[in-house]
Amino acid sequence: MQAGSPKWRRRSEARPGEIVQAALEVFAEKGFAAAKLDEIAAKAGVSKGALYLYFETKEDIFRAVVREAVAPNLDMVEAVLAREEPPFPDLMRGMFEHLSQVIETTRLGAVAKLVIGESRNFPELARVWHDEIVSRALTALSKALARAQxxxxxxxxxxRLQAFSLMGPILMGVIWQETFTPVGAPALNLRILILQHADTVLSGLKPRVGVRP
Incomplete structure (x- = not known):
């Protein structure tokens, strides 16, 4: 097969994505500090030299993991929250349902734990996570809440503070599942937790009877 053939080009173009997926798995298993570039390269099926063709540092790889493997999950959430319809409670239940699926089927929780645990030594991790994930989610949710008001x-x-109230218990559930369940604490059903929380907090957000919203 000639190097310039379409098949070769497709393989070359696919490599950054393969490296990102491999890095996601290694970061989730080892953490950021303990993750080795050799491990990421081996898991991606490339040489360490080939890895450097696409990424200069481990921080660059982490940034790509967040942007390409985690942040796209927010696209649907942002699209849903930007809608004027349906009524706000239905909007929130739909968002929470989607969020529970993302948490159950991706390594989002492991990456969130990584950021919380290692951001003091690697502040760039927190900066990237805030800019690409947290800020986007809070902004979209805050705007939806303002419209609902x-x-x-x-x-x-x-x-914005209402948005924190909506998301806080979910983060706690993720931290519990990633940190305490592996050392013997009772496991949580995060989907049930999220949906039960949705009902609880939506009841609390209802306007008070006889008080103008």
């Missing part, structure tokens, strides 16, 4: 579906309050 204007329609009288949600009680008045700081939409």
């Amino acid at each position: 204007m329609r009288g579906e949600v009680r008045t309050g700081d939409p």
Whole structure:
């Protein structure tokens, strides 16, 4: 097979994505500090030299993991939250349902744990996670809450702080599952936790009877 053939080009073009997926698995298993570039290269089926053709540092690889393997899961969430319909409670339940599927089927929780555990020594991890994940999610959710307040579906309050109230218990559940369950704590059904939390917090966000929203 000639190097310039379409099949070769497809393989070459696929390599950055293969490296990102391999890095995601290695980071999730080992953490950031303990992850070795040799391990990532081996898991991706490339040489360490080939890895450097696409990424200069381990931080660059992590940034690509967040942008290409994690952040795309937010695209649907942002699209859903930008809609004017359906009513806010239905919108939230749909978002929580999607979120539970993402947590169950991806390594999002492991990467979140990595960021929390290693950001003091590697502040760039926290910066990337905030800019690509946290900020996007909070902004989209805050805007949806502000619109719901204007329609009288949600009680008045700081939409950003309400967004924190919505997402906080979910993060706690993810941390529990990633940190404490492996050392013997009872496992959580994160899907049930998320959906039960949705019902609880949505009831609390309802406007007070007799009080203008």
